[in-house]
Amino acid sequence: MSIPLFASRAALEPLLPEIAERQRAVLEGGRYVLGPEVAAFESEFAEFVGTGHCVGLANGTDALEIGLRALGVEPGDEVVVPAFTFFATAEAVVALGATPVFCDVDPETWCMTAATAEPAITDRTRALVPVHIFGNPAPVGELLALAEPRGIRVLEDAAQAHGAELEGRMAGAIGDAAAFSFFPSKNLGGFGDGGALTTNDAEVAERARLLRTRGSVDKRTFTEVGFNSRLDELQAAGLRVLLPHLADWIEARRLAAGGYLDAGLGDLAQVQSETADGRSAWHILAVASEQRDRIASALADADIQARPYYEIPLYRQPALASWAPSAPLPEAERICSGILALPMGAALPEGARAEVVAAIRAALD
Numbered sequence: 387m388s389i390p391l392f393a394s395r396a397a398l399e400p401l402l403p404e405i406a407e408r409q410r411a412v413l414e415g416g417r418y419v420l421g422p423e424v425a426a427f428e429s430e431f432a433e434f435v436g437t438g439h440c441v442g443l444a445n446g447t448d449a450l451e452i453g454l455r456a457l458g459v460e461p462g463d464e465v466v467v468p469a470f471t472f473f474a475t476a477e478a479v480v481a482l483g484a485t486p487v488f489c490d491v492d493p494e495t496w497c498m499t500a501a502t503a504e505p506a507i508t509d510r511t512r513a514l515v516p517v518h519i520f521g522n523p524a525p526v527g528e529l530l531a532l533a534e535p536r537g538i539r540v541l542e543d544a545a546q547a548h549g550a551e552l553e554g555r556m557a558g559a560i561g562d563a564a565a566f567s568f569f570p571s572k573n574l575g576g577f578g579d580g581g582a583l584t585t586n587d588a589e590v591a592e593r594a595r596l597l598r599t600r601g602s603v604d605k606r607t608f609t610e611v612g613f614n615s616r617l618d619e620l621q622a623a624g625l626r627v628l629l630p631h632l633a634d635w636i637e638a639r640r641l642a643a644g645g646y647l648d649a650g651l652g653d654l655a656q657v658q659s660e661t662a663d664g665r666s667a668w669h670i671l672a673v674a675s676e677q678r679d680r681i682a683s684a685l686a687d688a689d690i691q692a693r694p695y696y697e698i699p700l701y702r703q704p705a706l707a708s709w710a711p712s713a714p715l716p717e718a719e720r721i722c723s724g725i726l727a728l729p730m731g732a733a734l735p736e737g738a739r740a741e742v743v744a745a746i747r748a749a750l751d
């Protein structure tokens with residue numbers, strides 16, 4: 387029996403009839419863009435995250451770009467992003483005409499910290515984008531302490547971190563704003579693309595609402611060039627069925643992560659450490675090992691899915707190479723060269739963890 391990398395489908399299956407029923411009601415209602423389902427999802431997700439506002443958008447990449455613009459980032463400004471993250475984090479910065487400045491990540495948590503961000507800050511820095519990589523919350527509090535006195539804004543990239551916690555609050559509630567994605571593989575994944583911006587700042591929320599409707603409130607006067615970027619009614623209807631289950635699914639992921647550690651995974655390879663005062667949502671459980679390729683081929687032989695996420699520091703992607711730092715960032719380089727994501731998900735079969743760890747142990751013997 388093969389073990390999938392994203393093991394969540396079985397958790398979703400029993401909910402599909404209810405989702406189909408709610409989506410059918412949307413189809414019959416005839417209101418497909420910015421209607422009651424999006425409004426209800428926005429208030430339910432804001433309550434889950436613990437923010438005053440949530441703005442539903444077309445995807446997580448737009449949430450990053452709209453979030454940066456709503457926070458006042460303009461073309462030519464510098465935005466500090468970690469070198470170890472998904473492409474979209476830097477893509478959004480480039481798309482708005484700002485300059486991505488790459489910083490290294492912490493060797494244990496694999497996140498941006500105040501210590502790794504500070505060397506990348508200049509007098510042109512307007513924002514930091516800490517990424518809660520693999521669901522592990524970056525230390526937003528210390529980043530705010532670094533940023534606020536300098537007039538720098540903090541946008542959390544929470545695309546992988548629905549349900550992660552930091553200092554007793556939800557990831558996405560601490561920074562000036564946070565970008566979420568509801569791409570199907572995420573911890574809260576819809577049935578197509580979707581995203582949201584959460585914030586406690588009413589002005590930022592209002593600006594994001596303006597930007598998602600092409601910079602117009604009345605569809606007649608356009609006060610700035612914005613986006614056509616909305617969460618669809620059909621997606622919102624589906625996400626509303628899933629949201630009440632999210633906390634249980636995160637608990638299942640935490641149990642699975644604990645199971646991997648109990649089976650001895652940490653003795654065989656580096657496992658990402660949780661941030662102090664943080665609880666990871668374990669979107670991805672990855673190891674970093676100098677023996678990555680040996681482990682990967684043994685897992686493939688055992689019909690266990692595993693994949694390097696992300697094997698190249700972003701500044702070495704061809705599209706981003708012109709923003710490469712003057713010297714390679716050593717921790718991003720090390721983690722990328724050894725990274726391997728292992729099967730994880732709310733429906734990971736109980737025996738799978740021990741099976742995966744046994745296959746890795748055998749590969750290294």
Ligand SMILES: *Cc1c(COP(=O)(O)O)cnc(C)c1O
Binds near residue numbers: 446567569580
């Ligand atoms: C998925 C993801 C995004 C982008 O979200 P989309 O909805 O796919 O546009 C941004 N940042 C990170 C870290 C992601 O994992």
